[in-house]
Amino acid sequence: MIGSLPLDNTMEGDTPRSSTPLANLPDEQLVAQAQQGNMAAYETLVKRYYPMAYRTALFLLHNPDTALDISQEAFVRVHRHLKTFQAEKPFAPWLYRIVKNLCFNYQKRYRQRWQVFSDTAESPIHSSTAPEASPLQQIIQKEEHRRLWNALHQLNTREREIIILKDFNDFSYEEIAAALEIPPGTVMSRLFYARKKLAQILGGDHETD
Amino acid sequence: MKPINCTTAQQFMMKKLDGVITAEEEQQLHQHLETCQQCAQDFKQIYQTKEVTQSMKRQLLPEMAWEDYWSHLYNRLERGIAWILISIGLILILGYAAVDFVVTVVFNPKMGLVERVGITALILGGIILFISVLREKLMTRKVDKYREIQR
Numbered sequence: 001m002i003g004s005l006p007l008d009n010t011m012e013g014d015t016p017r018s019s020t021p022l023a024n025l026p027d028e029q030l031v032a033q034a035q036q037g038n039m040a041a042y043e044t045l046v047k048r049y050y051p052m053a054y055r056t057a058l059f060l061l062h063n064p065d066t067a068l069d070i071s072q073e074a075f076v077r078v079h080r081h082l083k084t085f086q087a088e089k090p091f092a093p094w095l096y097r098i099v100k101n102l103c104f105n106y107q108k109r110y111r112q113r114w115q116v117f118s119d120t121a122e123s124p125i126h127s128s129t130a131p132e133a134s135p136l137q138q139i140i141q142k143e144e145h146r147r148l149w150n151a152l153h154q155l156n157t158r159e160r161e162i163i164i165l166k167d168f169n170d171f172s173y174e175e176i177a178a179a180l181e182i183p184p185g186t187v188m189s190r191l192f193y194a195r196k197k198l199a200q201i202l203g204g205d206h207e208t209d
Numbered sequence: 210m211k212p213i214n215c216t217t218a219q220q221f222m223m224k225k226l227d228g229v230i231t232a233e234e235e236q237q238l239h240q241h242l243e244t245c246q247q248c249a250q251d252f253k254q255i256y257q258t259k260e261v262t263q264s265m266k267r268q269l270l271p272e273m274a275w276e277d278y279w280s281h282l283y284n285r286l287e288r289g290i291a292w293i294l295i296s297i298g299l300i301l302i303l304g305y306a307a308v309d310f311v312v313t314v315v316f317n318p319k320m321g322l323v324e325r326v327g328i329t330a331l332i333l334g335g336i337i338l339f340i341s342v343l344r345e346k347l348m349t350r351k352v353d354k355y356r357e358i359q360r
Contacts, residue, residue: 043279046282047275047279050271050275050278051269051271054269054270054271055266055270058269064271064272067271068271068272068273071271072278072281072282072285075282076286076289079286080289141264144261144264145261145264145265148261148262149265166227167259167262167263167266168262168266173227173229188219188220188223188224189216189219189220191223192219192223192255195223195226195255195259196251196255198258199251199254199255199257200254202261203254
């Protein structure tokens with residue numbers, strides 16, 4: 001419950017950083033500790049999963065600012081409902097479903113739809129590349145990412161979703177099954193066809209260039 | 210070693226790409242790819258795509274630093290508590306004021322009827338006006354497609 005938030009002693013300067021044992025704890029233990037009001041455990045969970053929440057929202061909404069906002073709102077919901085969550089269940093699929101629902105609600109509210117990413121010329125990928133990369137390598141990489149971004153948005157929602165979960169968020173097959181509420185046996189075949197289609201789109205894209 | 214069909218090979222390809230394949234499965238996959246051109250071509254294409262997704266993944270991070278992210282989130286949590294407390298306070302105060310109003314004005318025999326009706330109408334009108342303006346503001350905000358556009 002939000003009421004158990006210790007307001008006076010857990011601001012960022014005081015909380016344990018990644019060097020503390022908390023960072024090495026598995027999700028279920030962090031969730032159990034956070035359920036008992038341990039704000040540092042909750043912070044560790046947020047730190048572990050905020051890139052995932054952000055990336056998911058970014059893929060669904062295409063807007064970095066909105067994605068940031070939605071990802072934070074998702075963690076507020078996590079905090080609010082943490083007491084009712086069963087700690088032994090996997091945390092990542094639960095968080096994924098919260099982010100996805102928030103994105104759906106956001107789109108519904110603004111009367112937008114899941115659509116092909118055709119109305120935005122620039123992909124929201126930050127231009128930072130490896131410092132050792134030459135300018136030419138950087139341009140090539142940026143172009144590759146732009147092409148991939150466009151290809152991803154030519155997939156249907158089901159295909160895109162499974163690629164976001166596996167390739168961009170490193171979910172295990174079991175976690176994907178839980179997040180998408182499908183049998184574990186279906187995960188690999190769905191993933192294969194989604195990846196194959198993505199590869200074909202990228203291949204065709206290369207040929208037309 | 211037992212040969213595998215294309216459907217199983219597709220599953221093993223995924224396991225191989227995701228680093229969860231066993232040594233035996235890897236051998237079976239290898240054997241299959243040597244004899245099945247279609248699967249070998251699929252695997253090559255998918256492998257190349259996976260390399261690009263991994264490179265892109267590293268760049269899909271919030272522009273906000275972790276400390277700022279956490280600070281924003283913490284503020285949101287704090288404000289959540291503040292709003293809950295404010296709501297509870299408002300409900301209690303308004304409830305008390307409503308009861309007090311009914312006792313001291315509406316059922317006050319010392320006040321004339323015109324006086325009582327006048328005060329009640331004035332207060333009710335004010336409340337309705339406030340709710341109406343508030344609702345209009347909230348609805349406009351909710352359906353405004355250009356809300357996020359900066360001037």
